[in-house]
Each structure stands twice: as C-alpha cells, then as structure tokens.
Amino acid sequence: MTASDQSNQALSEIIESHTKDRGSLIPLLQETQAKLGYISRDAMQAISDFLEIPRVEVWGVATFYNQFRLTPLGKHHTVVCMGTACHLAGGKLILEALERELDIKAGETSEDGNFSLERVACIGCCMLAPVAMIGDRIFPRMTPFKAEEALIPYKQGDDKDAEH
Ligand code: FES
Numbered sequence: 001m002t003a004s005d006q007s008n009q010a011l012s013e014i015i016e017s018h019t020k021d022r023g024s025l026i027p028l029l030q031e032t033q034a035k036l037g038y039i040s041r042d043a044m045q046a047i048s049d050f051l052e053i054p055r056v057e058v059w060g061v062a063t064f065y066n067q068f069r070l071t072p073l074g075k076h077h078t079v080v081c082m083g084t085a086c087h088l089a090g091g092k093l094i095l096e097a098l099e100r101e102l103d104i105k106a107g108e109t110s111e112d113g114n115f116s117l118e119r120v121a122c123i124g125c126c127m128l129a130p131v132a133m134i135g136d137r138i139f140p141r142m143t144p145f146k147a148e149e150a151l152i153p154y155k156q157g158d159d160k161d162a163e164h
Contacts, residue, residue: 010035011043015050025051029062038069066119071109074116076154078102081131083122089129090143095119097144098132101151115154 014031018024025047032043039062048055062068080086080095095117099105102115109116125131128140132147139150 007036007040008042011046015046018050020051022051022053025053025058025061026065029058029068033068038072040070040072066107069107069116069118071107071116072113074109075114076134077116077118078151079118079120079123079133080106081121081123081129081133082119083126083129085122085126085129086131091119091130093144094130094132094142094147097147098151101148115151 011032014028014035017031018028028047028051029039032039032047036043044055044058044062048058051058062070078098080091080098082091082095095106098117102110102117104110104115104117106117106119123131123133123138125138125140128138130142132139132142132150134150134154139146142150
C-alpha cells in the first residue's frame with residue numbers, strides 16, 4: 001500500500017466517523033491534521049464532498065484558524081513558543097529571525113521540504129523563555145542570533161551532532 005493509499009484510507013475512516021452536518025467541519029479538519037500532519041487539497045475536497053458544502057468554504061475555515069496547516073511538515077519541524085512568558089521575553093523576535101533565516105513564514109514549509117515553521121502556545125518550560133524547538137530538541141533562552149546559529153547544523157545536514 002502506498003503512502004497516498006494509506007492517507008486516503010485514514011481520511012475515509014475519519015470522515016466515516018462523523019455525521020454529515022456543518023458542525024462536523026472543524027472536528028474533521030482537526031482530526032485530518034492530527035492524522036496526516038496537514039490538510040491537503042484532496043482532504044479539503046473529500047470533506048467538501050462529504051458535507052456537501054463548497055470547497056471554498058472548507059478552505060475558508062482551514063485558512064482562518066492558525067491551528068491548521070495546509071502544507072506537510074518539513075524534515076526539521078521548528079516551533080517558536082508564543083505563550084505569555086515567551087512572548088514577553090521576545091518570542092516574536094525569535095520567530096522573525098527564523099522566518100528571515102528560513103525564508104518562510106510561520107505555518108509554511110520550505111520548498112526543499114527541509115524545514116517547517118510554526119508558532120505554538122506554551123510548551124511547558126516557561127522558566128527557559130523564550131523557547132524554540134527544532135525537532136525534539138529544546139533551545140532555551142533564545143536570542144535572534146542564537147536562533148540563526150541553532151539552524152546551522154540542520155542546514156548543513158549535521159543534525160545528528162545537533163541532537164547532542
Ligand atoms: S510560555 Fe513558552 S514555554 Fe511557557
């Protein structure tokens with residue numbers, strides 16, 4: 001079974017577990033993203049067909065809420081905490097530095113598929129604010145300069161070293 005078949009099967013299972021009314025739209029999008037990592041065009045079409053609402057309506061809801069991604073995650077998924085403590089400690093500057101350095105905006109994936117960037121709510125280590133994560137690794141007390149520096153091994157493909 002190809003990855004695409006598996007995605008289609010997962011999507012069918014999600015859709016079949018819902019009732020055919022508009023109130024199912026957001027739960028369908030949430031479950032699709034939780035299972036597939038993002039909301040693909042095919043998923044939007046399938047949800048639109050199932051709910052019998054225009055695809056543009058599904059797209060409108062998916063783009064309205066920050067929680068939904070319309071592109072797959074990159075190999076190195078990078079998140080910046082924008083919870084209260086991190087926001088007050090300069091989280092926005094960290095996000096801007098990463099956006100500049102990766103040449104993508106929050107919610108996007110780089111063209112080569114190596115990086116995706118996202119802003120998230122508190123990740124539970126406020127004492128270390130501002131915090132970012134690349135993959136599973138936490139980067140505490142970030143500065144814009146440290147953010148740029150942290151990316152270097154990942155960009156060079158030396159991310160095994162970066163894990164330690
Ligand atoms: S607010 Fe960023 S870790 Fe809690």
